[in-house]
Amino acid sequence: MAAPSPGFSERQRRLLEAGVRVVARAGLRGLTHRAVDQEAGLAQGTCSAYMRTRLALLTRLTEYVVHRLAADIDALTADLEAHGVDPDHALRATSAVLRGWLRDPDLLVARMELSLESTRQPELAVPVRAHGERLVHVVEHAVARAHPAWTAQETSLRASTLVAALDGVLLRSLREPPEGRAAGLEAAVGLLLEQLVAARP
Template structure:
């Protein structure tokens, strides 16, 4: 039996994320993952039973990598809840998401692929719902302005701003993106 270790599995999934971002879902093959990871041919197929499993676990891995560490979360806790603090948190969030460009692009590819793969759709739906519920609960506990609907509207608006920044970065310059984040927070939260 082939010895499988968690570190190698993570490395292969990280390679799959890069392949998804560079080549799209159709380019995600075991051979492409092996090449990206710099491992012998056939390694990925020892860790993943089939391409569907590779796609599904790649989606989970992106989310693992997007979760901020405890220090980042603690630094974001508002001392005095305000719309300015809220704006800062949203700006930091966009920065964190766009700094993992390949992960976000891989998620877009996985979302498109999920329209054809029910198992992948189920995994992504569960994860996105959990993230939204966490963000709403965290927001309500923080005392920041706005309600659950405000949080959901900001998620929707800022996700598309991130897509623009990663796919067509010349549409808005950095100053305009900051202004749009500020206005989204101000108009949606109402302060």
């Protein structure tokens, strides 16, 4: 996983990691300053000293979660570019990133919870949207290289559809026993890449 941003102090990182665990265990309803302090093993009032309101806590937590995932996406982009048009490698590389995310299920659950909350809280929508756009850009680039004759509109549609479908695959994988997640994930990713990135008949 990506290292925390220099924009997060050591104390903030400790609080936000605790926030991730609280959200994964109790949902956003359970995310309070008191719960974060308790989970982090810090004195009551510490979290509110850094993030005074609930909205500030939600916003900073969203930024932190998105940042934790961003370096993986950047690394995947560079990897796919280095290997050119290679569907087999794209499958392996994409599956490896998703398997890595599944090994940190608390972070993945927190991202999904915060993504839903961003539909109600405009302040959260900016980092969530940026995260989604980053993923779509990776797929758009790969599809455009494989099918340069496709229009930008078709490439974008296929890329955004694939990213949305992968979110569903991750959610399903979280509900499966840990020992069966890797095989199911790779099969689903392979099917999606085959169907959504395949040439038109």
